[in-house]
Amino acid sequence: MNLRFFLQKKMLVTLLITSVLAVVVYFFSRKPEVSFNADIKPILNAKCISCHGGVKAKAGFSVLFREEALAPTASGIPAIIPGDPDASELIRRISHKDPDERMPYKHEALTEAEINLFRSWIKQGAKWGDHWAYVPVAEIPVPERDSAWGNNDIDNFILQKLRDKKLSPSPEADKPTLLRRLSLDIIGTYPDDKIAYGYLKDSSSAAYEVLVDSLLASRSYGEKWAAMWLDVARYADTKGYESDYNRTIWKYRDWVIKSFNEDKPYSQFITEQMAGDLIPGASEDQFVATAFHRNSMNNDEGGTDNEEFRVSEVMDRVNTTWQGLLGTTFSCVQCHSHPYDPFRHDEYYKFMAYFNNTRDEDVPEEFPLLRHYPDSVMGQLKSVSEWVKENGTPQQADKTLQFLKTWQPALYFHNVDSINEQAALNNNAIVIRKDAVFAFHKVDLDGIGRMMIEIIPRLESEGTITVYLDSVDGKLLGNFSTMRAKKNKKKKNNESVQFGVPTSRNKILEFETLKGSHDVYFVYRNPTLKDKKEDAGYFYWMGFMPEFPGKNKESYTTAKYSFDSLLNANIETTPVLMENTPGYKRITNVFERGNWRTKGKVVEPAIPALFAAVIEDENFEPDRLGLSKWLTHKKNPLVARTLVNRLWEQIFGAGIVETLEDMGTQGMLPTHQELLDHLSWKLMNDFNWSIKRLVKEIVMSATYRQASKLTEDVKNKDAFNKYFARAPRIRLSAEQMRDQGLHISGQLSKKMYGPSVMPWQPDGIWLFAYNGDTWQTSSGEDQHRRSLYTFMKRSTPYPAMITFDGTSRETCSARRIRTNTPLQALVTLNDSTYLNMARQLAKRMHKAAPEKIEQQVCKGYEIMLYKPITPHLQKVFTDLYSSSLIEFKGDPEKTCEMAGIQDEYNNPEFAALVVVANAMLNLDEIITKN
DSSP states (O other): OHHHHHHHHHHHHHHHHHHHHHHHHHHHHSOOOOOIIIIIHHHHHHHTTTTBSSSOBGGGOOOSSHHHHTSBOTTSSBSOOTTOGGGOHHHHHHTOSSTTTSSSTTSOOOOHHHHHHHHHHHHTTOOOOOOGGGSOOOOOOOOOOOSSOOSSHHHHHHHHHHHHTTOOOOOBOOHHHHHHHHHHHHTSSOOOHHHHHHHHHOOSTTHHHHHHHHHHHSTHHHHHHHHHHHHHTTOOSBOOTTTOOBOOOHHHHHHHHHHHHTTOOHHHHHHHHHHGGGSTTOOHHHHHHGGGGTOSOOOOOTTOOHHHHHHHHHHHHHHHIIIIISOOOOGGGGTSSOSSSSOOHHHHHHHHTTTTTBSOOSOTTOSSEEEOOOGGGHHHHHHHHHHHHHHSOHHHHHHHHHHHHHOOSEEEGGGOSEEOTTEEEOSSSEEEOTTOEEEEEEEEOTTOOEEEEEEEEOOSSOOEEEEEESSTTSEEEEEEEOOOOOOOTTSOTTOOOOOSSOOSSEEEEEOSOOOSEEEEEEEEEOTTOOOTTSOOEEEEEEEEEOOOSOTTSTTHHHHHHHHHHHHTOOOOEEEOOOBOOGGGOOOEEEEGGGOTTSEEEEEOOOOOHHHHTTTTTOOOOSSHHHHHHHHTSTTOSSHHHHHHHHHHHHHHSSOSSSOTTOOSTTSOOOSSHHHHHHHHHHHHTTSTTOHHHHHHHHHTSTTTTBOOOOOHHHHHHOTTOSSOSSOOOEEOOHHHHHHHHHHHTTOOOOOOSSSOBOOOOOTTSOOOSSOOOOOOOOOGGGGGSOGGGBOOOTTSOOHHHHHTTOOOOSSOOSOOOOOOOHHHHHHHHHOHHHHHHHHHHHHHHHHHOSSOHHHHHHHHHHHHHSSOOOHHHHHHHHHHHHHHHHHHHTOHHHHHHHHOSSSTTOSHHHHHHHHHHHHHHTOHHHHEEO
8 A cells, every 4th residue: 555655655745756757848948939010020130121112123022011921922922931941931041152053042041040930930920020119009008117226107217227227317407407307398498587597596496396397387488399299390480492572471370379378189180280270160270270180382483283292292291191190101102112111102192082082182272261250340250250141151250251251162173174265374373364165063052042143354454254054155144344443552561451341352243042053154354355365364263152031121232241241351361171062072093103293093091000090999981080080199199209208309309209200110210119108198088188297207307307417338338329318419400409598598589370581691692583572581589489480491490590501391301410510610600690699698687797807707697508607618618818908909990890799899898709609509418409
């Protein structure tokens, strides 16, 4: 019995030991899982995809999508057989010894380690994987804090990475440094003295957070962050291309500033810019927001094809949406499937279909325009709407109000269907001459009783346009005069709003209500016109509405007269987006190889399949409003990440993903992916898309508050500060450079909003063949307004801004690349704007201490950096003053030139002080953020 028990026990022990050994052998002999994204995709992108990807698929083999990679090649046999590397042609070709057989062909062979990776990957099933940025954002566990260093979750992630790199964080910067850094980051310039010195004097533990909250509440906050966004929006005051005529779109810039100041949720901020016009009951501000996509360039040059450049604008909107909002390169897909990321050629055009149905066309007038009525006539506008509602229908009242505000929907005469030899097309309008005849065919006129026509007459002689239905001999709809009104010499040049008698620009024909579709013919007659080649006028658009209601009411004449006056009011306008009505819906085709003239299959609006699969449970409308819902959906993997990355770049000088414009497989890898996802999750869920709360989270961190001093250890381990063992030290942006100088010199205007201004710039910068436009230097405080209000001409941007890496705004700029050129020093030392700043700073220094240069230098340094100057630096500037003073005392002409003014300051002492102030403004401490 004992022997049997002993044998059974021995067998059990032996079995247990054998099992354990088997498990150990299995795990130690088993090769680790090969990651497609981390191990295989980088090799494919670097060495294979140029021949076997979206652009080319030699031998019928492509590695862009898994289904393509596993499909039969041109030989009829798949190159990859999951689970069987020895039977896979891919392995045979990459390991072949014959250079004519080996892949990559005529390039360096793969290493043995790379070949083994492919072997293991195929043996493990050739699993594919989604790129990290294309996976929806998930909640990330925050690393535990086991150190006294750190203020919030950001620091936990940063500290974990620092320890991995055997680095330690830097101590906190001093209060003056934090004051200047925080101010430049949150409001883009310096705060009011009350805020600044209140913080410096406050010794409580809450002082820093009070400063943060004060800056976030400042009206200047919106101006700083708007400057960032206007690069994305490619905002400019001109249309671009060769002629580059002016564009009135500054109300969009003001909308952006106000949106940031009121902390509009980013989801709403995007929605209104993408589809504000489609929001039910859209407000004027929501219409203005859609100018985001009217910032695209417009070609007014004669001889261009309007449809070609309309399509170009639509493509620009697609590319801007992807690059600016989604941080992804999508533009190459217009010609072929993406060579590196899983986007197919036709998906570009499905996405383009969201934008292809807008009312705008490539014409100088930039219809549709939102017309901004002044407050003085809003009552009149309301009364017309109420009249139509009471005497017609609510729907008719809405359409009446829309037409008065936008002149839409309308037909543009450059799209006319037929013309005779006395009418001409100039790509923008119909040009009429004596006996001109032109027509639109099959126009939907069902229920229509009024026709509004915009015409600009050129002659003061009597001429008449007669309008017929279906033929030149058909039913008469009416006629109107084309005589140009005589010029009123007493009219003020700055008169921008005209009410009262309707002008001759917009004509209104009324007739019995029509049914069905008809051809509409126009015939021009002028018996006094002798020259048949003389241009008599230009036709731009015509619109249709039902008969004005309430014809038998006593106030009918007054109401109708108000409508006519409002229709013809000469008021400010802003280009906006509006959708085509169903009768004018555009068809979207795939362009074969990106050629807009070679149209392929018809497609409907859709997002790329990669992302559609992630949000299967949603049924988005096939329009821009539906697109906005996808963009702002919490399962959208890119929008939140792109914004967090952009804000991080604005504050730290580089994004967590350095390539803001490309988070795809060809972009740079994130230095702190978990932190990026953590902040993206918080933005959408905890912060409810609040940008201010996200900015506060970042600047409250201990990571942000570090000193920027570079130690030898940090220099050796992390010279480019990718892991944030110190605060960054970077040059200020173009706007910050100028705005800081204006503030320091006491000149910065607090005036906000309104048309763009023209501060001083040298003569001869603007030289245009198309018109006589010149730079009209603004007067008074407009010369010293913040830089984002500076008039932006695309073909000739403000020189000092471009020198400091400002953009021309011709296309979306996801990030600015900082440069360091001699031109920058030439600007800050010699540009008249900066020299004038030095003069004004010198005045502030002199008033603070009229007698002693040492005290003047101390005061100037304190004004600039909020802290006392070091004795060594003080001596440098006093020595500069002394040497300059000797030179100016012997040269009255140079004195006058440096002082720049003919008053009590025109003396050698002040001229020498200007030299000192100019040098101080050029300190590294001033032109950089420490």
